[in-house]
Amino acid sequence: MNGLVRVRGLVKHHGHGESLVRAVDDVDLEVPEGQTLAVMGPSGCGKSTLLHLLGGLERPSRGEVWLAGRRIDALSERALARMRRRSVGFVFQAFHLVEELSAAENVELPALLAGQSRREARRRAGALLDRVGLAGRARHLPSQLSGGQCQRVAIARALANDPLVVLADEPTGNLDTTATLDVLRIFQELRSAGQTLVIVTHDERVAATADRLVSMRDGMFVDDLRLAGTGTSTGSGRLGGLIGLES
Numbered sequence: 001m002n003g004l005v006r007v008r009g010l011v012k013h014h015g016h017g018e019s020l021v022r023a024v025d026d027v028d029l030e031v032p033e034g035q036t037l038a039v040m041g042p043s044g045c046g047k048s049t050l051l052h053l054l055g056g057l058e059r060p061s062r063g064e065v066w067l068a069g070r071r072i073d074a075l076s077e078r079a080l081a082r083m084r085r086r087s088v089g090f091v092f093q094a095f096h097l098v099e100e101l102s103a104a105e106n107v108e109l110p111a112l113l114a115g116q117s118r119r120e121a122r123r124r125a126g127a128l129l130d131r132v133g134l135a136g137r138a139r140h141l142p143s144q145l146s147g148g149q150c151q152r153v154a155i156a157r158a159l160a161n162d163p164l165v166v167l168a169d170e171p172t173g174n175l176d177t178t179a180t181l182d183v184l185r186i187f188q189e190l191r192s193a194g195q196t197l198v199i200v201t202h203d204e205r206v207a208a209t210a211d212r213l214v215s216m217r218d219g220m221f222v223d224d225l226r227l228a229g230t231g232t233s234t235g236s237g238r239l240g241g242l243i244g245l246e247s
Protein backbone atom coordinates (compact mmCIF):
# COMPACT_ATOMS: atom_id res chain seq x y z
CA MET A 1 0.00 0.00 0.00
CA ASN A 2 1.33 3.43 -0.83
CA GLY A 3 -1.62 5.77 -0.27
CA LEU A 4 -1.09 9.07 1.48
CA VAL A 5 -3.89 8.06 3.83
CA ARG A 6 -4.37 4.38 4.53
CA VAL A 7 -6.30 2.40 7.05
CA ARG A 8 -6.37 -1.31 7.64
CA GLY A 9 -8.93 -3.33 9.58
CA LEU A 10 -10.30 -0.14 11.09
CA VAL A 11 -12.91 -0.65 13.81
CA LYS A 12 -14.50 1.89 16.14
CA HIS A 13 -17.01 0.77 18.73
CA HIS A 14 -18.96 3.08 20.99
CA GLY A 15 -20.44 1.86 24.26
CA HIS A 16 -20.57 -1.82 25.16
CA GLY A 17 -22.89 -4.76 25.83
CA GLU A 18 -26.40 -4.23 24.53
CA SER A 19 -25.70 -0.59 23.68
CA LEU A 20 -22.61 -1.39 21.57
CA VAL A 21 -22.53 0.61 18.34
CA ARG A 22 -20.18 -0.45 15.56
CA ALA A 23 -19.66 3.05 14.13
CA VAL A 24 -16.85 1.84 11.85
CA ASP A 25 -16.77 -1.89 11.28
CA ASP A 26 -13.61 -3.31 9.69
CA VAL A 27 -12.79 -0.82 6.97
CA ASP A 28 -9.78 -0.83 4.64
CA LEU A 29 -9.06 2.32 2.68
CA GLU A 30 -6.25 3.86 0.72
CA VAL A 31 -6.37 7.45 -0.53
CA PRO A 32 -3.57 8.26 -2.98
CA GLU A 33 -1.92 11.66 -2.82
CA GLY A 34 -3.93 14.21 -4.79
CA GLN A 35 -7.17 12.25 -4.78
CA THR A 36 -10.51 13.82 -3.88
CA LEU A 37 -12.58 11.17 -2.16
CA ALA A 38 -16.27 11.70 -1.41
CA VAL A 39 -17.96 9.61 1.28
CA MET A 40 -21.74 9.29 1.27
CA GLY A 41 -24.22 7.30 3.30
CA PRO A 42 -27.26 7.62 5.54
CA SER A 43 -27.16 9.47 8.82
CA GLY A 44 -25.51 7.41 11.54
CA CYS A 45 -23.60 5.08 9.19
CA GLY A 46 -20.22 6.16 10.57
CA LYS A 47 -19.02 8.87 8.18
CA SER A 48 -18.00 11.39 10.84
CA THR A 49 -16.38 8.70 12.94
CA LEU A 50 -14.34 7.57 9.94
CA LEU A 51 -13.19 11.13 9.30
CA HIS A 52 -12.26 11.60 12.96
CA LEU A 53 -10.21 8.40 12.86
CA LEU A 54 -8.43 9.45 9.66
CA GLY A 55 -7.47 12.80 11.21
CA GLY A 56 -6.55 11.53 14.66
CA LEU A 57 -9.46 13.21 16.45
CA GLU A 58 -10.54 9.78 17.70
CA ARG A 59 -8.59 6.59 18.20
CA PRO A 60 -9.71 3.29 16.72
CA SER A 61 -10.85 0.32 18.80
CA ARG A 62 -8.83 -1.85 16.41
CA GLY A 63 -6.86 -1.45 13.23
CA GLU A 64 -4.27 0.94 11.89
CA VAL A 65 -4.30 4.50 10.56
CA TRP A 66 -1.33 5.70 8.49
CA LEU A 67 -0.65 9.17 7.18
CA ALA A 68 2.23 9.75 4.77
CA GLY A 69 3.93 6.54 5.84
CA ARG A 70 3.58 7.20 9.55
CA ARG A 71 1.33 5.19 11.81
CA ILE A 72 -0.72 7.72 13.79
CA ASP A 73 -3.23 5.67 15.80
CA ALA A 74 -0.68 4.75 18.45
CA LEU A 75 0.94 8.18 18.90
CA SER A 76 0.95 9.85 22.30
CA GLU A 77 -1.69 12.55 22.86
CA ARG A 78 0.94 15.19 22.45
CA ALA A 79 2.39 13.79 19.25
CA LEU A 80 -1.11 13.26 17.89
CA ALA A 81 -2.10 16.86 18.59
CA ARG A 82 1.06 18.05 16.88
CA MET A 83 0.42 15.80 13.88
CA ARG A 84 -3.16 17.13 13.58
CA ARG A 85 -2.01 20.73 13.75
CA ARG A 86 0.67 20.33 11.12
CA SER A 87 -0.67 17.73 8.75
CA VAL A 88 -4.49 17.76 8.79
CA GLY A 89 -6.97 20.48 7.88
CA PHE A 90 -10.49 19.99 9.24
CA VAL A 91 -13.62 21.62 7.85
CA PHE A 92 -16.88 21.13 9.75
CA GLN A 93 -20.53 21.65 8.86
CA ALA A 94 -20.93 24.25 11.60
CA PHE A 95 -17.70 26.14 10.71
CA HIS A 96 -16.37 26.21 14.32
CA LEU A 97 -14.78 29.64 13.94
CA VAL A 98 -13.70 31.55 17.05
CA GLU A 99 -16.45 34.18 17.29
CA GLU A 100 -14.28 36.76 19.08
CA LEU A 101 -11.60 36.71 16.38
CA SER A 102 -11.66 38.33 12.95
CA ALA A 103 -11.57 36.25 9.78
CA ALA A 104 -7.82 36.91 9.43
CA GLU A 105 -7.14 36.04 13.08
CA ASN A 106 -9.06 32.78 12.73
CA VAL A 107 -6.91 31.84 9.75
CA GLU A 108 -3.69 32.89 11.52
CA LEU A 109 -4.40 30.79 14.58
CA PRO A 110 -3.24 27.33 13.36
CA ALA A 111 0.04 28.77 12.07
CA LEU A 112 0.68 30.56 15.38
CA LEU A 113 -0.11 27.37 17.30
CA ALA A 114 2.36 25.52 15.06
CA GLY A 115 5.07 28.00 16.02
CA GLN A 116 5.11 30.31 13.00
CA SER A 117 6.04 33.95 13.51
CA ARG A 118 3.16 36.42 13.76
CA ARG A 119 4.35 38.10 10.63
CA GLU A 120 4.50 34.91 8.59
CA ALA A 121 1.11 33.77 9.94
CA ARG A 122 -0.41 37.09 8.94
CA ARG A 123 1.12 37.00 5.48
CA ARG A 124 -0.16 33.48 4.89
CA ALA A 125 -3.65 34.31 6.23
CA GLY A 126 -3.87 37.22 3.82
CA ALA A 127 -2.94 35.02 0.88
CA LEU A 128 -5.42 32.31 1.91
CA LEU A 129 -8.30 34.74 2.40
CA ASP A 130 -7.53 36.08 -1.04
CA ARG A 131 -7.59 32.54 -2.41
CA VAL A 132 -11.11 31.94 -1.04
CA GLY A 133 -12.30 35.32 -2.33
CA LEU A 134 -12.47 37.08 1.03
CA ALA A 135 -9.54 39.49 0.94
CA GLY A 136 -11.99 42.33 1.62
CA ARG A 137 -13.43 40.65 4.73
CA ALA A 138 -10.23 40.05 6.71
CA ARG A 139 -11.26 42.26 9.63
CA HIS A 140 -14.83 41.07 9.87
CA LEU A 141 -16.00 38.95 12.77
CA PRO A 142 -17.78 35.68 11.95
CA SER A 143 -21.07 37.28 13.10
CA GLN A 144 -20.61 39.88 10.35
CA LEU A 145 -20.23 37.23 7.64
CA SER A 146 -22.72 35.01 5.83
CA GLY A 147 -22.67 31.23 6.36
CA GLY A 148 -20.93 30.72 3.04
CA GLN A 149 -18.30 33.31 3.89
CA CYS A 150 -17.74 31.69 7.30
CA GLN A 151 -17.19 28.34 5.62
CA ARG A 152 -14.69 29.89 3.22
CA VAL A 153 -12.83 31.34 6.21
CA ALA A 154 -12.90 27.87 7.78
CA ILE A 155 -11.43 26.37 4.60
CA ALA A 156 -8.70 29.02 4.58
CA ARG A 157 -7.99 28.15 8.21
CA ALA A 158 -7.82 24.44 7.34
CA LEU A 159 -5.13 25.29 4.77
CA ALA A 160 -3.08 27.48 7.12
CA ASN A 161 -0.35 24.90 7.74
CA ASP A 162 -0.36 23.48 4.22
CA PRO A 163 -1.85 20.17 5.41
CA LEU A 164 -1.15 16.81 3.79
CA VAL A 165 -4.89 16.16 3.75
CA VAL A 166 -8.07 18.19 4.16
CA LEU A 167 -10.95 16.37 5.86
CA ALA A 168 -14.35 18.00 5.40
CA ASP A 169 -17.48 16.81 7.24
CA GLU A 170 -20.69 17.94 5.48
CA PRO A 171 -19.01 21.21 4.49
CA THR A 172 -22.08 22.47 2.61
CA GLY A 173 -24.67 21.04 4.99
CA ASN A 174 -25.61 24.47 6.35
CA LEU A 175 -25.30 26.40 3.09
CA ASP A 176 -27.71 27.56 0.39
CA THR A 177 -27.09 26.78 -3.28
CA THR A 178 -25.03 29.89 -4.06
CA ALA A 179 -22.76 29.37 -1.08
CA THR A 180 -22.53 25.65 -1.87
CA LEU A 181 -21.27 26.43 -5.37
CA ASP A 182 -18.73 28.91 -3.96
CA VAL A 183 -17.39 26.23 -1.63
CA LEU A 184 -17.40 23.65 -4.43
CA ARG A 185 -15.33 25.91 -6.65
CA ILE A 186 -12.75 26.21 -3.88
CA PHE A 187 -12.59 22.44 -3.46
CA GLN A 188 -12.25 22.11 -7.23
CA GLU A 189 -9.37 24.53 -7.20
CA LEU A 190 -7.72 22.65 -4.35
CA ARG A 191 -8.16 19.40 -6.24
CA SER A 192 -6.57 20.92 -9.35
CA ALA A 193 -3.66 22.07 -7.21
CA GLY A 194 -3.11 18.48 -6.06
CA GLN A 195 -4.52 18.76 -2.55
CA THR A 196 -5.63 15.42 -1.09
CA LEU A 197 -9.23 15.76 0.08
CA VAL A 198 -11.76 13.57 1.86
CA ILE A 199 -15.26 15.06 1.83
CA VAL A 200 -18.20 13.57 3.68
CA THR A 201 -21.38 14.81 2.07
CA HIS A 202 -25.10 14.28 1.56
CA ASP A 203 -25.01 16.54 -1.48
CA GLU A 204 -24.70 14.79 -4.84
CA ARG A 205 -23.41 18.00 -6.40
CA VAL A 206 -20.46 17.85 -4.04
CA ALA A 207 -19.88 14.12 -4.54
CA ALA A 208 -20.00 14.55 -8.32
CA THR A 209 -16.89 16.73 -8.23
CA ALA A 210 -14.75 14.04 -6.58
CA ASP A 211 -12.43 11.52 -8.24
CA ARG A 212 -13.94 8.70 -6.29
CA LEU A 213 -17.07 7.99 -4.30
CA VAL A 214 -17.30 5.56 -1.41
CA SER A 215 -20.71 4.66 0.01
CA MET A 216 -21.04 3.64 3.63
CA ARG A 217 -23.73 1.70 5.44
CA ASP A 218 -23.65 0.43 9.02
CA GLY A 219 -19.98 1.23 9.44
CA MET A 220 -18.90 -0.55 6.26
CA PHE A 221 -18.11 0.39 2.67
CA VAL A 222 -20.74 -0.95 0.29
CA ASP A 223 -19.50 0.72 -2.88
CA ASP A 224 -16.31 2.28 -4.23
CA LEU A 225 -16.67 4.09 -7.57
CA ARG A 226 -14.23 5.94 -9.80
CA LEU A 227 -15.96 9.04 -11.11
CA ALA A 228 -15.71 10.48 -14.59
CA GLY A 229 -13.82 13.52 -13.40
CA THR A 230 -10.71 11.46 -12.61
CA GLY A 231 -7.53 12.84 -14.05
CA THR A 232 -8.94 15.99 -15.64
CA SER A 233 -6.62 18.90 -15.25
CA THR A 234 -9.41 21.44 -14.79
CA GLY A 235 -10.73 19.50 -11.84
CA SER A 236 -14.31 19.96 -12.96
CA GLY A 237 -14.64 16.94 -15.25
CA ARG A 238 -17.70 15.69 -17.03
CA LEU A 239 -19.90 15.40 -13.94
CA GLY A 240 -18.71 18.79 -12.78
CA GLY A 241 -19.77 20.19 -16.13
CA LEU A 242 -23.18 18.64 -15.78
CA ILE A 243 -23.82 20.57 -12.61
CA GLY A 244 -22.62 23.89 -13.96
CA LEU A 245 -19.11 24.15 -12.56
CA GLU A 246 -17.25 24.71 -15.82
CA SER A 247 -17.71 28.46 -15.83
Ligand code: ADP
Binds near residue numbers: 015021022046
Ligand atom coordinates in the same frame (compact mmCIF):
# COMPACT_ATOMS: atom_id res chain seq x y z
P1 ADP B 1 -22.65 9.81 10.49
O1 ADP B 1 -21.60 10.87 10.50
O2 ADP B 1 -22.59 8.94 9.29
O3 ADP B 1 -24.02 10.38 10.71
P2 ADP B 1 -21.44 9.01 13.02
O4 ADP B 1 -20.06 8.62 12.68
O5 ADP B 1 -21.65 10.33 13.63
O6 ADP B 1 -22.36 8.82 11.72
O7 ADP B 1 -22.05 7.92 14.00
C1 ADP B 1 -22.02 6.54 13.72
C2 ADP B 1 -22.71 5.78 14.84
O8 ADP B 1 -21.94 5.89 16.01
C3 ADP B 1 -24.09 6.34 15.17
O9 ADP B 1 -24.92 5.25 15.54
C4 ADP B 1 -23.82 7.22 16.35
O10 ADP B 1 -24.96 7.35 17.17
C5 ADP B 1 -22.69 6.50 17.06
N1 ADP B 1 -21.79 7.38 17.79
C6 ADP B 1 -21.01 8.33 17.25
N2 ADP B 1 -20.28 8.94 18.20
C7 ADP B 1 -20.61 8.36 19.37
C8 ADP B 1 -20.19 8.51 20.73
N3 ADP B 1 -19.26 9.42 21.07
N4 ADP B 1 -20.76 7.72 21.66
C9 ADP B 1 -21.68 6.79 21.33
N5 ADP B 1 -22.11 6.57 20.07
C10 ADP B 1 -21.59 7.34 19.10
Ligand code: MG
Binds near residue numbers: 047048049169
Ligand atom coordinates in the same frame (compact mmCIF):
# COMPACT_ATOMS: atom_id res chain seq x y z
MG1 MG C 1 -21.78 12.93 10.62
